[in-house]
Amino acid sequence: MGKRIFTRENIFNINIRRWLLFGAVALWLIGLPPPSTAGAMPVREEKAPFILPIAGPPGPNTWLFLQPFGNTAFAYRFRRSVYWAGQGLHFGVDFAAPCGTPVRAIGDGVIQSIDSWHGAGPHNLMINHPNGYASFYGHLLVRSHLKVGQEVHAGEVVALVGDPDLTCSSRPHLHLEIRDAPDHRIAYNPLTLIDADWERIALIGGYPHYFEQDMDDPRRWQGLLDQPEVRFGYPLLNNYDQPWPPDW
Numbered sequence: 001m002g003k004r005i006f007t008r009e010n011i012f013n014i015n016i017r018r019w020l021l022f023g024a025v026a027l028w029l030i031g032l033p034p035p036s037t038a039g040a041m042p043v044r045e046e047k048a049p050f051i052l053p054i055a056g057p058p059g060p061n062t063w064l065f066l067q068p069f070g071n072t073a074f075a076y077r078f079r080r081s082v083y084w085a086g087q088g089l090h091f092g093v094d095f096a097a098p099c100g101t102p103v104r105a106i107g108d109g110v111i112q113s114i115d116s117w118h119g120a121g122p123h124n125l126m127i128n129h130p131n132g133y134a135s136f137y138g139h140l141l142v143r144s145h146l147k148v149g150q151e152v153h154a155g156e157v158v159a160l161v162g163d164p165d166l167t168c169s170s171r172p173h174l175h176l177e178i179r180d181a182p183d184h185r186i187a188y189n190p191l192t193l194i195d196a197d198w199e200r201i202a203l204i205g206g207y208p209h210y211f212e213q214d215m216d217d218p219r220r221w222q223g224l225l226d227q228p229e230v231r232f233g234y235p236l237l238n239n240y241d242q243p244w245p246p247d248w
């Protein structure tokens with residue numbers, strides 16, 4: 001066995017080797033995938049499939065985010081009337097815009113109905129998309145110029161913004177829903193399916209982050225993206241014993 005001689009050069013070489021080994025191990029660790037957690041939810045990395053229904057950036061002269069989807073205080077107030085069929089929640093998202101603002105298809109699809117019984121008058125439009133969703137456009141100014149069965153493409157103008165009060169001065173806005181196709185029995189939060197920077201968009205507009213609170217579970221459904229699906233015809237989801245703001 002050779003005798004180890006700890007000269008200055010040898011110690012230097014040993015240290016270099018240690019550092020090289022340490023570096024190699026560190027690089028290997030960095031390259032490893034993160035440890036998996038049993039039962040963790042899969043991360044949805046693909047882009048949201050739809051585009052905004054109105055072209056251009058929001059602003060006071062174009063369009064503004066009005067009422068979000070879900071457990072809004074407004075829907076709570078009208079849970080037994082306007083929003084009764086949708087479990088007491090606002091089952092779409094509202095965009096304030098002047099009457100006549102062009103409304104565009106949020107994705108490729110086929111016109112499924114025009115002025116159907118789905119409400120949101122005076123005029124409405126439903127498009128079925130090949131990805132299993134349908135989009136519904138309500139409070140339109142005039143009957144759509146398109147025909148049922150006609151193919152449309154994302155971004156194509158399909159209708160014009162109107163006013164449910166028929167004045168064009170009280171509350172002109174587009175009510176947009178995203179449902180399942182072809183049954184249309186479930187409404188999904190459009191904010192999770194439209195590719196847009198919603199937190200930024202929500203910084204301006206007519207509606208603050210204002211959700212009804214259930215004081216027995218005050219953090220539930222308080223975020224723009226954290227809202228439940230709506231199943232039409234099912235019981236109210238917001239029949240709270242201790243609501244805030246209080247029932248009127």
Ligand SMILES: [Zn+2]
Binds near residue numbers: 067090094174176
């Ligand atoms: Zn609405």
